[in-house]
Amino acid sequence: MNQPVENGEFLKFSRQQPERFSSPSQFSLSNGTQVTITAPGIISFDPGQQAAQPTKQIVYSCGVHGNETAPIEICDDLVKDILTESLQLRHRVLFLFGNLPAMDIGERFVEENMNRLFSGAHSEGEGCNNAERKRARQLEQAICDFYAGASDSAPRFHYDLHTAIRASKNEKFAVYPYLHDRRHSRGQLAFLAACGVKTILLSESATTTFSYYSSHQHQAHAFTVELGKVRPFGENDMSRFEDARQALTRLISEDDYAPTVALDELDIYRVNQVINKHHEDFKLHFEDDTPNFTDFEKGEVFASESGRTYQAEYAGEAIVFPNANVALGQRALLTVVPTTLDNPDV
Numbered sequence: 315m316n317q318p319v320e321n322g323e324f325l326k327f328s329r330q331q332p333e334r335f336s337s338p339s340q341f342s343l344s345n346g347t348q349v350t351i352t353a354p355g356i357i358s359f360d361p362g363q364q365a366a367q368p369t370k371q372i373v374y375s376c377g378v379h380g381n382e383t384a385p386i387e388i389c390d391d392l393v394k395d396i397l398t399e400s401l402q403l404r405h406r407v408l409f410l411f412g413n414l415p416a417m418d419i420g421e422r423f424v425e426e427n428m429n430r431l432f433s434g435a436h437s438e439g440e441g442c443n444n445a446e447r448k449r450a451r452q453l454e455q456a457i458c459d460f461y462a463g464a465s466d467s468a469p470r471f472h473y474d475l476h477t478a479i480r481a482s483k484n485e486k487f488a489v490y491p492y493l494h495d496r497r498h499s500r501g502q503l504a505f506l507a508a509c510g511v512k513t514i515l516l517s518e519s520a521t522t523t524f525s526y527y528s529s530h531q532h533q534a535h536a537f538t539v540e541l542g543k544v545r546p547f548g549e550n551d552m553s554r555f556e557d558a559r560q561a562l563t564r565l566i567s568e569d570d571y572a573p574t575v576a577l578d579e580l581d582i583y584r585v586n587q588v589i590n591k592h593h594e595d596f597k598l599h600f601e602d603d604t605p606n607f608t609d610f611e612k613g614e615v616f617a618s619e620s621g622r623t624y625q626a627e628y629a630g631e632a633i634v635f636p637n638a639n640v641a642l643g644q645r646a647l648l649t650v651v652p653t654t655l656d657n658p659d660v
């Protein structure tokens with residue numbers, strides 16, 4: 315059957331003519347790849363007879379924040395390459411283009427930060443069923459259905475691709491969600507390093523982010539991956555994303571892409587403080603253009619609000635994702651301190 319996505323322009327049609335994908339559809343490419351479109355921005359591929367044994371189950375998500383465009387462009391290109399058969403897959407892969415309305419207005423979100431709505435947070439609180447909550451539910455369901463489509467023993471992966479709001483001393487970095495009783499994976503650190511991501515933040519608490527959802531609910535190897543800085547569509551220097559593009563391509567198209575890394579090549583931090591905003595007068599005590607990973611002296615004040623100040627507990631404690639302009643109750647700042655990973659899993 316002819317494939318109904320001309321020139322592989324799945325993202326373009328998802329944004330401009332979402333009604334084309336208002337009911338689920340399936341079709342096959344001439345190379346045997348089976349395509350399933352569940353909704354605008356949600357498309358999965360199964361290489362069928364061409365699949366490696368064992369197959370991996372890989373999720374690439376992007377645009378959970380609508381203005382983080384470089385990962386959207388990378389995923390758009392990969393989907394086009396698969397649909398036009400210039401890329402042959404060896405593994406099952408699901409692409410999720412998260413927040414289409416926010417992409418259209420070039421903003422992080424429309425009503426609510428979608429990356430605080432997973433693991434059931436979309437259904438908490440009264441009477442709020444906005445588009446971002448519905449989409450978070452739909453994205454969770456897409457992941458459930460996708461992982462259910464292969465044996466439980468097929469390893470699961472989810473890379474939730476972002477770019478950061480501000481400049482960063484370490485341009486590319488990843489958040490490794492809290493693993494509870496599971497061990498960190500050396501192979502995953504090597505894959506991230508191949509993407510150019512050599513700074514890793516080990517989270518030490520449950521969150522309502524997308525990557526934590528896949529990690530905790532589905533035991534996936536899952537990460538929030540920050541590939542650079544937020545820029546409008548068309549204004550990214552894509553040469554800065556070339557390593558990531560190549561590694562993401564190789565993972566889905568090679569039987570067993572298994573890069574290696576020496577742990578001492580990595581900068582590993584653990585999250586020390588998760589500072590939430592509780593009052594409207596919350597303010598940061600450093601300049602707006604202070605880059606991520608700027609470190610502070612012990613006792614220096616990071617932020618304050620009515621009744622509280624937040625300060626460095628360690629010499630060299632560094633800031634990540636500072637943002638005073640978040641909703642009450644949400645994270646306004648992470649602080650991190652260097653650590654080591656003594657005994658990672660394979």
Ligand SMILES: O=C(O)CCC(=O)N[C@@H](CCC(=O)O)C(=O)O
Nearest residue numbers: 429476478479480489523538635
């Ligand atoms: O640069 C910023 O302030 C935000 C960039 C971003 O969207 N980061 C993610 C991190 C999610 C995580 O902690 O795993 C977010 O804030 O949602």
Ligand SMILES: [Zn+2]
Nearest residue numbers: 379382476477
């Ligand atoms: Zn983001």
